Amino acid sequence: MPGRGRKPPAEVAGAKHAANTSIRRALLAWYSSNARTHPWRGTTDPYAVWVSEIMLQQTQIATVTPYYQRFLNAFPTVSHLAEAPLERVLELWSGLGYYRRARHLHQAAQAVAQMPGAKFPEDYAGLRALAGIGDYTSRAMLSIAFNQPYAVLDGNVARVVARLYSLRGNLHQSQFRRTVEKELAALLSHREPGNFNQAMMELGQTVCLPRGPRCSTCPLARWCGGYRGGNPEDFPLARPRRAAETHHLAVALIRRGTTVAMVQGLEEGLLDDLWNFPSALGVTPSEALESLKQKVHRLTRGSFTIGSPFGKFRHTITYRSIQGEVYPIETARPICHTSLKWFELGVLPQAAISKLARKIVQKIS
8 A cells, every 4th residue: 555645656757748748839839929030930941951951050049040041042953962061161160160060961861862752761860871961960850850750859848848847967977868768758749759859848948947947937837846946046967167278379361462371170179171371279379370481381392481479369169169269371482282262361151161261260350
């Protein structure tokens, strides 16, 4: 017999199922009336959904919106994207960051273009087999484009679920993640999985904020454990961050009239396929400068002089906090190294250059 005052398991399960049904209905009703307007909302086109999901990875919505519109104008279908040169794709991506996404997007588009009817797979395994499409993107596409019952989990959704059910931990803890996934699967709307997933993300982005959550306007407040306990910000636990590492970057400005020399990539495998000013990283400014001199020597294959630094700047790439200086370079003879490409300063903003290069252009313009 169950202990005195304790409800039988079946009764507890039934009550939770009923509560989840009410939560689901309240969430979808709220989303129907409060969803923000975005250019990718309201479409079930797998290609448009895919592009938006890739662009939105680790990137703010306000930043993505103009890129998304320009991208779809240039490449309205997956076949258009597949046929485009990679450099053109990178030009339209330039400034969004995390450029591996663009390379994978292009690679996956070429694979889909070879499929019957140039149509995306409609199953989880088929989508996961495409370059750059992981668990989250597969689930988002299946739910939004194909109305299949897959729940998506990101930081915003985890925060809503953690507060709703008073779950402690963070997404980097496997037990916490499994618990959140279990609760989310039970809550998922099988009739409207796409709207449900977008509603959960919308709630986390606009109401259930990391700091200062707007509980008074939340459609789920009456069921929320964090709200009832008066401590919603205690859920989930803060994610442990990797300590920032300071690096110094020496940048070479090699000019020929109104053109400047650039190379692909930066250092340490960073910013591959994007054009950057010849640069070198170091633990100290002197170490970075010495490495830059060696690089310039290889590029010029002759004598050169290096001027005093100007145009100091700061930049962040993942966990690297970069402090940089630009050095003017004068050469004794014309440079024609095969790895160099000359760009008119006026066209650089439209070229496939990195955010770092854009920041340097502002210093030298």
